[in-house]
Amino acid sequence: MGVTDGGPDRSRFAAPPGPTRPEFWRSPLRGPWLTAVLGLVLLVGVTLLFVTGLLSYASYNPDLAPVNDQTPDKGWLGFYLFPWPTSPYWLYRVNQGVHVVLGIVLVPVLLAKLWSVIPKLFEWPPVRSVGHGVERLSLLLLVGGAGFEFATGILNVQLHYIFPGSFYVLHFYGAWVFIGAFVVHVASRLPRALRSVRRAGAPPQAGTEEAAGLVSPRPAPPTISRRGALGMVGLGSLALFAVTAGQSAGGWWRRTALLAPHGRDPGPGPHGFQINKTAASVGIRPSDIGPAWRLTVRGPGRQVVLTREELLAMEQHEAALPIACVEGWSTSDQLWSGVRLTDLAALVGRGSDPSRALVESVQRGGPFGSVVLADNQVRDPRSLLAVRVNGAVLSEDHGYPARVIVPGAPGVHNTKWVTRLTFGEPA
Amino acid sequence: MNGALAFRRRYGASPLHLLLVLASFALAAYAGVRLLKGDTLGVALWFVGAALLHDLVLLPLYAVTDRAAQYLFRKGAGAGDGSRPTRPSVNYVRVPAFVSALLLLVWWPLILRRVGHYTAATGLPADVFLGHWLLITAALFAASAATLVVRGLHASGPRRRAERRRRREARKAVK
Incomplete structure (x- = not known):
C-alpha cells in the first residue's frame, strides 16, 4: 500500500x-x-x-x-x-x-x-x-x-x-x-x-x-x-x-560507565550510593532537619506529631530496595530500616484499611517536593519511612531525618526530608 | 478501470494509505496541540530542527570529512614505489573516528562541561568526562593502529620468509 x-x-x-x-x-x-x-x-x-x-x-x-x-x-x-x-x-x-x-x-x-x-x-x-x-x-x-x-x-x-x-x-x-x-x-x-x-x-x-x-x-x-x-x-x-550501561547495572559495573552521568559512586561507606538531588541543591537548611524537626501524621479528623526520638521508638522494619531514576541510572539494593507506612497510618486510625498517602518534604522548589502514594504502595509491608540505611543513620543527602522508600516506585516518589504524611482522601 | 485503481491514479497510493495517514495526523494534532501549548515557537523550532539536523548539518559535515580522509588514502598518494603490495584502507581511520565522534555527539554536555549544576545535584565531580573521552579516543586509534600492524605483518609474512631464505642461501653459497 x-x-x-x-x-x-x-x-x-x-x-x-x-x-x-x-x-x-x-x-x-x-x-x-x-x-x-x-x-x-x-x-x-x-x-x-x-x-x-x-x-x-x-x-x-x-x-x-x-x-x-x-x-x-x-x-x-x-x-x-x-x-x-x-x-x-x-x-x-x-x-x-x-x-x-x-x-x-x-x-x-x-x-x-x-x-x-x-x-x-x-x-x-x-x-x-x-x-x-x-x-x-x-x-x-x-x-x-x-x-x-x-x-x-x-x-x-x-x-x-x-x-x-x-x-x-x-x-x-x-x-x-x-x-x-x-x-x-x-x-x-x-x-x-x-x-x-x-x-x-x-x-x-x-x-x-x-x-x-x-x-x-x-x-x-x-x-x-x-x-x-x-x-x-x-x-x-x-x-x-x-560506556553507559554500567550506571543501570550498578555494583562493580558502575565504573565501566565512563561517560554516563552516574558512572561513579559518591564515596565509600553506607552512604556511598547515587544521589539524585543533594540537600543543598533543593534548599534544605540545617534548621529544617535539626532538633526542631517534627513529623506530622494526619488522618481523617486526627493528627499526631512525632519527634525523631519518638519515631525511632516505634517498631523498626527492614527492606532491601534500590533507588531507580527516570534518567535510567539506579543503585543496587540498599538495606533500609524504619517504620512501616501501615504502622504510621494506624497512629491516626487508618490501621485496618490503610489508603493513599500524601507525602510532603521540607525541600524548597522542584516539582517533586510532595507526592501521593497509591493504596497498594502504602499497604506493602516493604514500604517504609526509613531513618537508617545500610546500618547507618541517613545522611543529609539521602534524606535525613526520614525518607520514604517504596518498592518499584520511581526514584522521585521516594520522597526525602519528609515532614508530613496525610492518610486518606484529602480533606 | 475499477474504483480502487482510479483512486490510486488520482491520489497516488491506496485508499488504506489515505485512511491510516489521516488517523495518524489526527492523533498528531491531538498530542501536538498539547506539545505546543507552552513555548510554541521554541517547540516548533526544536521539532523541525530535529528533523533537519542530521540531513542538513551532520551529513554534510561528516561526508566532507570522510572525503578528505579518503583522499589521503587514495591510490597514488604517498611514496607509491611499488614495494608495498597493498595500501592501507581508509577504514583504519574511519572506524575509530566514527566511534569517537558518536560518543561525543551523545555525551557532549558532560564532556564539554555544559551542565553547571551537575556536581551540586549529584555530588559527583564534573571534570572527569573530557579526560575519559580523550583516553577512549586514544585507545580506539591505538587499537586500529595495532590491527594495521598485525595485518601488515600477516600479509607480508610469506614475502619476508622468502627474503630470509634467499639471504641464507646466498650466505651458504659464499662459504
Whole structure:
C-alpha cells in the first residue's frame, strides 16, 4: 500500500543540478537491503522504547492526584493508566534501564538509517501526487519526532535542560506525535523491507521500482562493504553500551560507565550510593532537619506529631530496595530500616484499611517536593519511612531525618526530608 | 478501470494509505496541540530542527570529512614505489573516528562541561568526562593502529620468509 516510485509524470520535470539528481549520491552502499536491515532493527527497538516509555509514565500514577501529574492536559492519552504495582520490586529499575540504554544504543542505527535514505529527501519533483505529498508530511512527523524524542531524552539524562519546556511534557506528547507517523511508516514499508532482506545477491538496478530510489546510478568504487558498514554501526552501538550501561547495572559495573552521568559512586561507606538531588541543591537548611524537626501524621479528623526520638521508638522494619531514576541510572539494593507506612497510618486510625498517602518534604522548589502514594504502595509491608540505611543513620543527602522508600516506585516518589504524611482522601 | 485503481491514479497510493495517514495526523494534532501549548515557537523550532539536523548539518559535515580522509588514502598518494603490495584502507581511520565522534555527539554536555549544576545535584565531580573521552579516543586509534600492524605483518609474512631464505642461501653459497 506504499506510495509507488517513478510514475508516468516523472520525465516531465528535469531536476536542477545538485542533490536532487540521483547521480549526485555516489555511495555504492545505499540500497533497499541496507535500509531494510536498519529499519527492522529500529522497528523492534522503537517499539520497545515506546512500551517502556508508556510504562514509565504509568509508574508515576498521574491519575491519582494533581501533584503526581506533570501533564494534566493529557486527556485520552492516559487511557491505559493502571495502578503501578510494587512487585516485582525491580520492575521500574529494569524498565528505566532498558528505556535509556536502548535509546542511547539506537543513536547510530537511527543516524545510519537517515544516511541510507538521504537521496529521498531531495527526490525530484518534491511532490508527485497528493498521496506522495501527504506521505512526505507524515515523514516530517516521523523524522522530526524521532529526533525530538532522542534529543530531549539524551539531554535530560545529562541534566542539560536546554529544551523549551518541561521534560515530561515534551517527551510524553512528542512520543504521541511521533508514534502515529511511525505506525504509518511501518505499515507502508514493512512488506518491502521484508522482501529486500530476503532477497540475496547483487543490489537492484538504479531507477527500478525495486531500487526504491536508493541505489546510486553512478556508484563510486566501494571503500567498505555493506556488511562492513553495518559492522561499524554495530560497533558504535556497542561502544555506547559499554560506556553507559554500567550506571543501570550498578555494583562493580558502575565504573565501566565512563561517560554516563552516574558512572561513579559518591564515596565509600553506607552512604556511598547515587544521589539524585543533594540537600543543598533543593534548599534544605540545617534548621529544617535539626532538633526542631517534627513529623506530622494526619488522618481523617486526627493528627499526631512525632519527634525523631519518638519515631525511632516505634517498631523498626527492614527492606532491601534500590533507588531507580527516570534518567535510567539506579543503585543496587540498599538495606533500609524504619517504620512501616501501615504502622504510621494506624497512629491516626487508618490501621485496618490503610489508603493513599500524601507525602510532603521540607525541600524548597522542584516539582517533586510532595507526592501521593497509591493504596497498594502504602499497604506493602516493604514500604517504609526509613531513618537508617545500610546500618547507618541517613545522611543529609539521602534524606535525613526520614525518607520514604517504596518498592518499584520511581526514584522521585521516594520522597526525602519528609515532614508530613496525610492518610486518606484529602480533606 | 475499477474504483480502487482510479483512486490510486488520482491520489497516488491506496485508499488504506489515505485512511491510516489521516488517523495518524489526527492523533498528531491531538498530542501536538498539547506539545505546543507552552513555548510554541521554541517547540516548533526544536521539532523541525530535529528533523533537519542530521540531513542538513551532520551529513554534510561528516561526508566532507570522510572525503578528505579518503583522499589521503587514495591510490597514488604517498611514496607509491611499488614495494608495498597493498595500501592501507581508509577504514583504519574511519572506524575509530566514527566511534569517537558518536560518543561525543551523545555525551557532549558532560564532556564539554555544559551542565553547571551537575556536581551540586549529584555530588559527583564534573571534570572527569573530557579526560575519559580523550583516553577512549586514544585507545580506539591505538587499537586500529595495532590491527594495521598485525595485518601488515600477516600479509607480508610469506614475502619476508622468502627474503630470509634467499639471504641464507646466498650466505651458504659464499662459504
